[in-house]
Amino acid sequence: NAGVMQNPRHLVRRRGQEARLRCSPMKGHSHVYWYRQLPEEGLKFMVYLQKENIIDESGMPKERFSAEFPKEGPSILRIQQVVRGDSAAYFCASSPGVGRSRHSYEQYFGPGTRLTVT
Amino acid sequence: QKEVEQNSGPLSVPEGAIASLNCTYSDRGSQSFFWYRQYSGKSPELIMFIYSNGDKEDGRFTAQLNKASQYVSLLIRDSQPSDSATYLCAVKVPLGSGYALNFGKGTSLLVTP
Numbered sequence: 007n008a009g010v011m012q013n014p015r016h017l018v019r020r021r022g023q024e025a026r027l028r029c030s031p032m033k034g035h036s037h038v039y040w041y042r043q044l045p046e047e048g049l050k051f052m053v054y055l056q057k058e059n060i061i062d063e064s065g066m067p068k069e070r071f072s073a074e075f076p077k078e079g080p081s082i083l084r085i086q087q088v089v090r091g092d093s094a095a096y097f098c099a100s101s102p103g104v105g106r107s108r109h110s111y112e113q114y115f116g117p118g119t120r121l122t123v124t
Numbered sequence: 125q126k127e128v129e130q131n132s133g134p135l136s137v138p139e140g141a142i143a144s145l146n147c148t149y150s151d152r153g154s155q156s157f158f159w160y161r162q163y164s165g166k167s168p169e170l171i172m173f174i175y176s177n178g179d180k181e182d183g184r185f186t187a188q189l190n191k192a193s194q195y196v197s198l199l200i201r202d203s204q205p206s207d208s209a210t211y212l213c214a215v216k217v218p219l220g221s222g223y224a225l226n227f228g229k230g231t232s233l234l235v236t237p
Binding site: 050062112118 | 169
């Protein structure tokens, strides 16, 4: 049973370039969450998506950041015109959503993408 | 932004001792709480969740919740060097049919042989 997959694991971008981070949820999971962990900071929620829908993006910076979870394929977190302050670990988590099991709401994290902006 | 507070540590305990990790939260309406463990350079790993006041035990781990005091803790019995990691307390924030996790900054635990 494969876990949450993220790629690339490490990404280096120059200032002004675009970064695309991909996340494939666990099999059977329909809810995807993105979190960011800045150096010396805690994990911060960014966005919550279900297939073809952004449910909540209250944690997303207003500019340059976008996310999608298409009907087919992985969820994508896109950062345009990256700046040094975007350097962080970006984690994706997934959950099955509503269900009968008490574990339905647990979020399982992927290995993360470490973004370095030079 | 609702706050989740943890002592950053490091908390140092000798092997075999009990490690006690504490967390307070500001939103009195919070209902569900999670403890994650994160090794350096790795992703968070769920250890336990707790919804009801009192204690919940799972192996060497015990989570304690006191909603009146807005306090949740994690006890690790018979601590091992492999328990050395950062422990993250998180509070569930409902969002429609899902939820976000509001994390504290974590407590660094060091178990010395």
